[in-house]
Amino acid sequence: MNQLVKHITKLVLLVLMLGPVMAQNTNHKNITRNIEVSRLSETTIIDFEITKEVSSFMLSVSCNIIYGEMAVEIHAPNGELQGNFAVKSILSYSDIEDKKPTDKNYISEAVSGQLNKTFNAPQTGIWEIKIIPRQARGHITISNDQNLF
Amino acid sequence: MHFTLNYFKGIFLILVLVLNAKIFSQEKVHAISGLLELGPSWRPTVYLSHIKSFDDLYTISNEMIIAESKIDSLGRFSIPTNYLIEQDQLYRIHISKKSDPEASLIIGGSEENHIFIIANRNSDIEIVSLGKEKLLNLIEIKEHLPSQSLLKIDKIYHYKDSTDYGLSTLKKEFVVKAINEKLRFVADTSKHPLVSLYALHKSDFKSNYSLNKAFYTNYLDKWSEEDSNYFKVFKNQLPTKKTKNYQPYLVGVLSFVLGFLTHFLVKENKARARRRLKSLSVQERKILGLLQQGKSNKEISEEYHIEINTVKTHIRNIYSKLNIKSRKEALEIKSDNLDLKR
Numbered sequence: 001m002n003q004l005v006k007h008i009t010k011l012v013l014l015v016l017m018l019g020p021v022m023a024q025n026t027n028h029k030n031i032t033r034n035i036e037v038s039r040l041s042e043t044t045i046i047d048f049e050i051t052k053e054v055s056s057f058m059l060s061v062s063c064n065i066i067y068g069e070m071a072v073e074i075h076a077p078n079g080e081l082q083g084n085f086a087v088k089s090i091l092s093y094s095d096i097e098d099k100k101p102t103d104k105n106y107i108s109e110a111v112s113g114q115l116n117k118t119f120n121a122p123q124t125g126i127w128e129i130k131i132i133p134r135q136a137r138g139h140i141t142i143s144n145d146q147n148l149f
Numbered sequence: 150m151h152f153t154l155n156y157f158k159g160i161f162l163i164l165v166l167v168l169n170a171k172i173f174s175q176e177k178v179h180a181i182s183g184l185l186e187l188g189p190s191w192r193p194t195v196y197l198s199h200i201k202s203f204d205d206l207y208t209i210s211n212e213m214i215i216a217e218s219k220i221d222s223l224g225r226f227s228i229p230t231n232y233l234i235e236q237d238q239l240y241r242i243h244i245s246k247k248s249d250p251e252a253s254l255i256i257g258g259s260e261e262n263h264i265f266i267i268a269n270r271n272s273d274i275e276i277v278s279l280g281k282e283k284l285l286n287l288i289e290i291k292e293h294l295p296s297q298s299l300l301k302i303d304k305i306y307h308y309k310d311s312t313d314y315g316l317s318t319l320k321k322e323f324v325v326k327a328i329n330e331k332l333r334f335v336a337d338t339s340k341h342p343l344v345s346l347y348a349l350h351k352s353d354f355k356s357n358y359s360l361n362k363a364f365y366t367n368y369l370d371k372w373s374e375e376d377s378n379y380f381k382v383f384k385n386q387l388p389t390k391k392t393k394n395y396q397p398y399l400v401g402v403l404s405f406v407l408g409f410l411t412h413f414l415v416k417e418n419k420a421r422a423r424r425r426l427k428s429l430s431v432q433e434r435k436i437l438g439l440l441q442q443g444k445s446n447k448e449i450s451e452e453y454h455i456e457i458n459t460v461k462t463h464i465r466n467i468y469s470k471l472n473i474k475s476r477k478e479a480l481e482i483k484s485d486n487l488d489l490k491r
Contacts, residue, residue: 064250085256120312121321
């Protein structure tokens with residue numbers, strides 16, 4: 001009998017503890033994407049939908065390049081620019097094609113940019129992240145953290 | 150004794166001269182300095198980048214970095230400004246994380262790593278963090294009004310993202326609109342061209358231009374003498390450039406065309422009248438002459454010894470050929486134009 005009471009108590013405590021965590025999970029949506037950009041990559045548009053259920057979302061776009069240039073733009077569903085940045089390396093492909101990735105100059109000339117923005121009461125519809133590389137090599141990480149009603 | 154006195158006088162004079170030369174040769178060192186206490190994840194270096202246009206506010210490159218300063222163990226740094234150009238320019242100060250490249254820009258969030266300042270070669274700017282391990286997004290600028298204004302503009306701008314709009318997108322629209330209006334007001338009232346343009350850039354001017362053209366026309370007029378690259382780029386960014394006033398040319402051309410047409414019509418009317426008159430017979434012209442003298446049908450018949458009915462027939466023919474309907478109209482035909490004497 002004592003064992004049974006112990007088990008029931010543990011079960012109740014577990015439910016009580018997990019409840020809020022699970023509730024949080026259902027009100028939260030996180031999407032992360034990694035994109036590799038090489039010298040010949042062209043403009044890419046990453047889109048995501050914001051529905052009526054989203055009360056706010058946090059967008060984080062980080063970009064790191066070794067050579068070339070890259071611009072990042074965030075557009076709301078109505079086409080308005082909501083944020084942008086650009087990273088430019090002083091190195092071009094020809095400067096480093098025959099160098100090893102561990103070369104000191106190769107690393108020290110890298111450039112990075114990061115845009116973190118919270119959108120409260122966001123416009124519903126398709127949001128776009130436009131990635132515009134110009135003879136660039138690098139990578140981009142996009143993290144979209146949505147809070148649902 | 151006299152020689153010794155002169156000797157000391159000479160030495161004293163030389164000392165005074167050397168001291169003066171030293172004092173005057175010491176040029177005042179202007180600098181962007183400050184106090185930052187960063188956490189262990191940050192590189193102890195402050196970088197200064199030159200921002201050549203407002204399009205490059207959020208562009209980062211090693212090429213843009215023009216100076217750097219180590220942050221010492223007490224958190225102090227200093228970047229001399231003596232080599233900067235004489236005119237005020239826009240600069241960005243940033244720090245970078247040890248895990249990121251030196252040229253790294255973090256926009257927004259708690260780790261925002263940069264601020265903008267306005268400086269020239271005589272600027273003295275002091276940047277002080279507002280607490281321990283506070284980044285550049287929590288600082289205070291001392292004794293430099295233009296850079297302080299940029300910080301204030303940033304604070305206004307950040308209300309857009311930090312305001313809690315709840316469920317209301319309408320509230321958001323109102324708040325964003327109000328903030329943009331406030332930024333335009335700052336742009337309109339600021340006496341410093343770069344501060345003014347910075348505020349305008351933060352106010353989403355591209356989408357506002359078509360709704361508020363008069364504001365931008367007045368704005369450009371106000372700063373018409375500003376020829377810095379910042380203003381050149383801004384002018385090119387406006388959806389439509391200031392349209393040329395073609396009105397005077399248009400009025401000129403229209404006046405010429407109207408004058409020509411009037412002259413042509415008057416000339417044509419006279420020619421037509423002459424053609425009509427030529428279509429009259431000699432007798433009809435004589436009768437028209439008498440009509441213009443105000444003579445009655447009876448008087449005309451007596452003068453030319455013709456029947457009154459013949460006079461009436463002539464008059465009908467005259468009316469028909471001259472396209473008139475009454476004696477009154479016949480009176481209006483000028484005898485010289487009609488060449489009645491011919």
